[in-house]
């Protein structure tokens with residue numbers, strides 16, 4: 001009886017010792033997880049606190065200038081709470097190249113992919129904003145002078161065009177700044193996959209042929225047009241540009257933002 005009692009106590013003791021070691025390990029394990037989570041969350045919080053988001057989209061409204069010949073933008077309420085309906089409901093009619101928008105390859109290339117097929121990893125990611133305040137045309141020389149980092153694959157071009165959007169109801173201005181076909185070739189050869197500009201076309205109004213569009217779209221470069229970059233300085237940002245997923249369309253309006261870290 002005594003012996004078995006002794007053995008029982010020893011057994012119990014040894015079980016307790018290993019339990020304690022296990023509990024100790026579990027305790028410190030939990031503490032490290034909690035501390036790790038706190039550190040990670042505070043870093044994340046600091047990141048979100050410090051980041052600045054620039055909305056580079058033009059508000060779509062019926063008074064916005066559109067490309068000559070394109071339909072005007074119609075946004076109207078067909079039911080209103082004021083007139084006794086339970087909710088406000090609106091309808092929108094406009095060209096897909098209205099305001100801030102994306103051109104997909106099928107805009108100028110037969111059998112090119114459409115806007116709903118554009119790869120999201122091109123539309124989202126690091127982008128370089130280049131500022132050409134005095135340029136009349138963006139040329140390969142002006143692009144070469146940027147001395148872009150090798151990994152740059154998204155290029156946003158800011159020009160005097162952006163100032164035009166301070167009056168969002170201005171009459172379409174055909175003297176906007178754009179890139180020439182040689183610059184389009186430079187963009188393709190440099191491996192740029194997305195190019196953006198701050199007026200309604202990436203190519204000059206007076207160009208007799210749509211060469212700039214064709215060169216870019218043939219190579220699968222995504223074109224973003226109608227950006228407003230007034231409040232953005234040159235530099236590196238994270239671009240998020242999401243065109244409406246219009247099935248089979250060659251373009252679509254796109255809410256676009258730049259995030260500065």
Ligand SMILES: [Zn+2]
Pocket residue numbers: 097101102103200225251
């Ligand atoms: Zn377009």
